[in-house]
Amino acid sequence: MAPLLSIRSLEKRFPGVIALAGVDFELQRGEVHALMGENGAGKSTLIKVLTGVHARDGGIVELDGVSIKASSPRHAESLGISTVYQEVNLVPQLSVAENISLGRQPRRWGLISWRRLAQKADTALKQLGLSLDVRRPLSSYSIAIQQLVAIARAIDIDAKMLILDEPTSSLDQQEVELLFSVMNRLRDQGMGIVFVTHFLDQVYEISDRITVLRSGVNVGTAATGNMDRLGLIQRMLGAKWSADTVEGQTRPEKSLDDKLIVLQTRQLGRRGSIEPFDLQIREGEVIGLAGLLGSGRTELVRLLFGLNSASTGTLEVDGQPVSRWSPRKAIDAGFAFCPEDRKREGLVEQLTVRENILLAMQAARSVGSPVPLRRQLEISRTYVDQLNIKTPGVHTRTATLSGGNQQKVLLARWLATKPRLLILDEPTRGIDIGTKAEIEALICELSAAGLAVVLISSELEDLVRCCDRVVVLRDRHVVGEVTGDELNQRCMMEMLAHHDGT
Amino acid sequence: MNQRWSKLVSTASTASVLLLLWIVAGLAFDNFWSPFVVADLFSENAFLGISAIGMTLVILSGGIDLSVGSVIGFTTIFVATLITDHSVSPWLAWLTALLIGTGFGAMMGFLIHVFELPAFLVTLAGLFFARGMAFFVKPESVQIRSETYEWLSSCAVPTGGGAELELTTLILLSVFAIALVTLNLTRFGRNIFAIGGSQSSAQLMGLPVGRTKVLVYAISGFCSALAGITMTLYMDSGNPINATALELDAIAIVVIGGTLLSGGVGGVTGTMLGFLIYGTIYQITYFASLSSSLATIAIGALLLTFIMLQRLIVAPAEAE
Numbered sequence: 001m002a003p004l005l006s007i008r009s010l011e012k013r014f015p016g017v018i019a020l021a022g023v024d025f026e027l028q029r030g031e032v033h034a035l036m037g038e039n040g041a042g043k044s045t046l047i048k049v050l051t052g053v054h055a056r057d058g059g060i061v062e063l064d065g066v067s068i069k070a071s072s073p074r075h076a077e078s079l080g081i082s083t084v085y086q087e088v089n090l091v092p093q094l095s096v097a098e099n100i101s102l103g104r105q106p107r108r109w110g111l112i113s114w115r116r117l118a119q120k121a122d123t124a125l126k127q128l129g130l131s132l133d134v135r136r137p138l139s140s141y142s143i144a145i146q147q148l149v150a151i152a153r154a155i156d157i158d159a160k161m162l163i164l165d166e167p168t169s170s171l172d173q174q175e176v177e178l179l180f181s182v183m184n185r186l187r188d189q190g191m192g193i194v195f196v197t198h199f200l201d202q203v204y205e206i207s208d209r210i211t212v213l214r215s216g217v218n219v220g221t222a223a224t225g226n227m228d229r230l231g232l233i234q235r236m237l238g239a240k241w242s243a244d245t246v247e248g249q250t251r252p253e254k255s256l257d258d259k260l261i262v263l264q265t266r267q268l269g270r271r272g273s274i275e276p277f278d279l280q281i282r283e284g285e286v287i288g289l290a291g292l293l294g295s296g297r298t299e300l301v302r303l304l305f306g307l308n309s310a311s312t313g314t315l316e317v318d319g320q321p322v323s324r325w326s327p328r329k330a331i332d333a334g335f336a337f338c339p340e341d342r343k344r345e346g347l348v349e350q351l352t353v354r355e356n357i358l359l360a361m362q363a364a365r366s367v368g369s370p371v372p373l374r375r376q377l378e379i380s381r382t383y384v385d386q387l388n389i390k391t392p393g394v395h396t397r398t399a400t401l402s403g404g405n406q407q408k409v410l411l412a413r414w415l416a417t418k419p420r421l422l423i424l425d426e427p428t429r430g431i432d433i434g435t436k437a438e439i440e441a442l443i444c445e446l447s448a449a450g451l452a453v454v455l456i457s458s459e460l461e462d463l464v465r466c467c468d469r470v471v472v473l474r475d476r477h478v479v480g481e482v483t484g485d486e487l488n489q490r491c492m493m494e495m496l497a498h499h500d501g502t
Numbered sequence: 503m504n505q506r507w508s509k510l511v512s513t514a515s516t517a518s519v520l521l522l523l524w525i526v527a528g529l530a531f532d533n534f535w536s537p538f539v540v541a542d543l544f545s546e547n548a549f550l551g552i553s554a555i556g557m558t559l560v561i562l563s564g565g566i567d568l569s570v571g572s573v574i575g576f577t578t579i580f581v582a583t584l585i586t587d588h589s590v591s592p593w594l595a596w597l598t599a600l601l602i603g604t605g606f607g608a609m610m611g612f613l614i615h616v617f618e619l620p621a622f623l624v625t626l627a628g629l630f631f632a633r634g635m636a637f638f639v640k641p642e643s644v645q646i647r648s649e650t651y652e653w654l655s656s657c658a659v660p661t662g663g664g665a666e667l668e669l670t671t672l673i674l675l676s677v678f679a680i681a682l683v684t685l686n687l688t689r690f691g692r693n694i695f696a697i698g699g700s701q702s703s704a705q706l707m708g709l710p711v712g713r714t715k716v717l718v719y720a721i722s723g724f725c726s727a728l729a730g731i732t733m734t735l736y737m738d739s740g741n742p743i744n745a746t747a748l749e750l751d752a753i754a755i756v757v758i759g760g761t762l763l764s765g766g767v768g769g770v771t772g773t774m775l776g777f778l779i780y781g782t783i784y785q786i787t788y789f790a791s792l793s794s795s796l797a798t799i800a801i802g803a804l805l806l807t808f809i810m811l812q813r814l815i816v817a818p819a820e821a822e
Contacts, residue, residue: 073706073708074708077708089700089702089703089706089707090700090703090707091695091696091699091700091703091704091707091766092699092700093695093698093699093766093767094692094695094696094699094766098692102692102693102696102707102709103689103693103707103708103709105689105692107689110688111683111687111688112686112687112688112689112692153707
């Protein structure tokens with residue numbers, strides 16, 4: 001039988017980026033098809049093209065054998081493609097029943113029949129095996145239930161296929177089970193479901209087939225039983241190795257034992273975001289954090305920098321336990337943090353290169369003692385030279401710089417504060433190879449001078465190249481550490497894939 | 503956890519304030535509990551009630567309309583000038599005024615939606631524009647001399663006890679009934695709630711967001727024009743200075759009635775209660791021979807109490 005949905009050589013380009021470079025994808029009736037991939041792999045672009053948010057630049061999309069081109073989410077829905085997003089897109093103030101049929105309320109003599117509306121909602125929810133008081137406002141139910149209501153709404157419009165875009169991110173185990181039972185039911189009814197998630201366990205529990213995207217291409221579709229975790233991770237991260245490849249170029253073996261311990265955590269953790277972990281960082285040490293999306297890497301460093309408060313454990317700086325840890329105190333202690341989302345959390349795009357570089361340094365001083373302008377210029381020019389920031393001048397607005405140069409400005413900001421511990425969250429994402437090499441070289445140079453570095457990267461080979469030690473995270477747990485000879489991609493990947501609830 | 507309960511509390515508290523005011527006033531003053539007082543309550547402020555109902559729709563959709571008072575002022579002088587100075591038939595004058603009001607509102611709604619401008623600023627511009635137009639039409643008061651007006655002022659429905667519902671009251675009650683049905687029993691009405699609750703969701707759910715918003719402001723403009731006509735029926739004159747800052751009274755009434763200024767929650771029943779509270783407070787100061795400035799102070803205090811109450815009851819329920 002012809003597939004329900006068939007996508008061939010789908011292309012989508014954005015200025016400067018090829019988001020989808022000829023993706024093939026197929027969805028059968030009565031199938032849960034997991035769509036996997038790290039950030040930037042093209043998952044969300046694929047979904048947005050399907051649901052009519054973006055127009056495609058090339059390729060064919062066929063639903064039920066008919067070529068389609070959705071022009072808006074509404075149009076996509078009318079074609080039979082419904083989407084449920086991670087954030088529930090319903091109206092919390094209105095009742096469950098009304099949310100299910102909003103815009104399509106049953107009417108009698110031109111007026112809404114509330115009785116039939118409630119019946120219709122009851123029926124729709126029963127199909128999913130749910131029974132709720134549909135007259136209560138949506139906001140009185142949990143996010144999980146709200147998501148199921150969103151599914152009920154989606155199905156109510158005669159959906160042929162359903163896209164679930166990371167629906168489980170904020171659900172607990174029980175709620176996930178409920179969602180899965182609904183998914184199973186729909187599958188049995190012949191619905192095609194595209195399931196996007198970054199939880200491996202869930203993929204293996206529910207999906208029939210897996211498709212992995214990487215850099216805008218399909219790097220493998222297989223029945224779930226035929227793709228083991230290692231294979232899946234290997235495809236997602238795009239690592240290539242063979243048994244006899246010598247990885248890990250001869251990194252100079254540093255002797256770190258006599259160095260001061262800058263930071264130490266004892267069973268530090270935060271409920272719901274990262275399980276308690278022990279971590280020790282010495283001066284001059286480069287520690288990598290490896291893990292898939294959602295494994296808790298960012299959550300871990302946010303704890304270290306005081307951006308989130310810990311619910312358990314202690315954090316010691318220079319052997320002294322700290323209390324009421326905050327970014328302010330972290331900066332005072334000589335910590336620096338370059339976040340992953342540099343546009344939203346780091347750079348102030350409207351400010352100039354000079355202003356951005358001086359931000360953290362000025363914040364460390366008081367408002368009453370501004371850095372003199374001449375000194376500001378001196379500092380910013382020094383870093384522009386040292387980091388080789390390509391900018392017309394220090395008075396240029398950072399919004400006009402390329403991603404790699406923006407990243408360097410951010411780095412310069414923190415280096416200007418002369419930190420002792422530098423935390424870098426995905427510093428090389430989305431920047432060109434040359435700049436990436438420069439940043440890596442800089443990390444080595446700085447650590448040789450005694451700076452401690454915590455580096456998060458999705459590229460395992462980057463970690464192998466830069467780090468003295470790599471901490472591996474999986475499902476919000478620290479599951480191990482690799483150093484020395486073990487510090488290679490294969491070891492890390494096996495730890496990432498390992499599945500025995502450590 | 504139970505938002506329905508908190509919504510009920512909010513309406514119930516409005517109703518109980520009204521009840522309390524009536525009990526206290528009835529005990530304090532002879533003759534307060536009489537059909538005449540009730541009839542007065544409606545007829546004296548009917549124009550305010552009509553515009554508050556229009557305002558309710560706008561606020562429910564997550565917007566605001568500051569042009570209300572100016573459009574009322576414009577309508578009174580426009581209608582009065584047409585009838586008295588140009589001998590136009592009152593019916594034609596009213597029809598023209600209603601069309602202008604509706605078109606004016608629709609225009610503002612269009613600007614707000616298409617250019618994603620803040621409703622506050624667009625309708626503030628509308629406030630200045632309509633008020634200016636009112637003075638442009640005629641900078642002074644104009645008496646309306648028309649047989650139709652004389653005849654209409656005699657139209658009333660007896661309610662027993664010698665009191666009557668005047669035409670202005672009947673207009674208000676019809677507007678209320680139509681708004682009640684529209685908000686609760688039509689898709690358009692429910693879309694207003696959806697947009698006020700979450701515009702981005704409404705968009706993703708495929709609801710006609712643009713059309714609904716433009717229509718809501720058009721209806722508010724229509725209500726303002728109708729309120730202006732009602733005002734001329736009540737005062738037999740038009741004046742460009744009429745209803746200055748009336749939009750603020752309308753907003754106060756809507757909020758006292760339990761509609762959240764952020765949109766999505768509330769309704770016209772509450773607004774009606776708020777309207778009655780507002781009128782009752784003025785009646786009380788009248789009965790007590792107090793200055794009406796005291797009533798204004800009381801309304802300010804009441805408004806503050808109600809928004810505090812909403813914060814205490816509604817907000818925690820939503821946070822859960």
